[in-house]
Amino acid sequence: MEWALAELLKNPETMTAARREFDDKFPKCHVIKESDLAYLPYLCACVKETLRLHPPAPLLLPRRAATDCHVMGYTVPKAAHVFVNVWAIGRDPRYWEDALSFKPERFLVGGSERDVDYKGSHFEFLPFGSGRRICSGLPMAVRKVQLAVATLVHGFDWSLPAGMAAEELEMDERYGVTLMKLNPLVVIPTPRV
Numbered sequence: 168m169e170w171a172l173a174e175l176l177k178n179p180e181t182m183t184a185a186r187r188e189f190d191d192k193f194p195k196c197h198v199i200k201e202s203d204l205a206y207l208p209y210l211c212a213c214v215k216e217t218l219r220l221h222p223p224a225p226l227l228l229p230r231r232a233a234t235d236c237h238v239m240g241y242t243v244p245k246a247a248h249v250f251v252n253v254w255a256i257g258r259d260p261r262y263w264e265d266a267l268s269f270k271p272e273r274f275l276v277g278g279s280e281r282d283v284d285y286k287g288s289h290f291e292f293l294p295f296g297s298g299r300r301i302c303s304g305l306p307m308a309v310r311k312v313q314l315a316v317a318t319l320v321h322g323f324d325w326s327l328p329a330g331m332a333a334e335e336l337e338m339d340e341r342y343g344v345t346l347m348k349l350n351p352l353v354v355i356p357t358p359r360v
């Protein structure tokens with residue numbers, strides 16, 4: 168959620184587009200419910216784009232090779248620990264157009280990645296992993312994050328601390344088991360409803 172808000176603030180045209188989507192479909196005093204998410208494809212694409220650039224588990228969970236195997240010309244010996252760097256895959260320009268830019272529309276109808284979902288069968292996008300150890304909380308996690316981001320975006324105007332321009336907002340990462348912002352996001356909310 169922190170990364171999503173940071174990206175929306177850093178790319179104000181995406182915040183405006185997400186807002187417009189709400190305002191076109193719901194009255195200002197509307198309290199967003201889970202069932203409303205079906206009408207907010209742009210907001211859902213913002214969450215997807217956030218998870219592409221900032222996967223909370225950047226190396227998934229470690230795997231251990233059950234047998235010697237050969238993958239793309241490399242030999243992986245039996246019992247080797249294997250880490251899948253989904254952070255790097257999500258930013259790889261071989262798989263993503265304009266890979267480092269925050270462009271939610273790539274996941275929408277007409278976008279280059281419109282059919283990519285969370286289920287682990289599109290190997291260029293694996294924020295929840297893949298295969299038999301895929302995140303078992305996936306359906307709940309996606310809905311809850313979408314709902315929380317939607318509520319924050321719809322419910323408040325967000326501004327940066329005095330004098331800070333959107334382009335100055337740093338996106339440095341603290342690398343670890345989970346991928347966090349190096350410096351926590353500082354923003355000023357003003358209720359809209």
Ligand code: HEM
Binds near residue numbers: 222293298299305
């Ligand atoms: C945005 C939120 C979340 C993200 C990005 C996420 C991501 C992940 C990832 C990448 C894995 C490892 C998958 C793999 O190595 O293939 C995982 C495993 C797991 N996650 Fe999540 N997760 C999230 C939320 C949740 C929630 C809310 C729950 C529980 C309600 C949950 C339960 C689990 C469990 C139990 C596993 C281990 C599955 C296994 O090893 O069989 N996760 N998650």
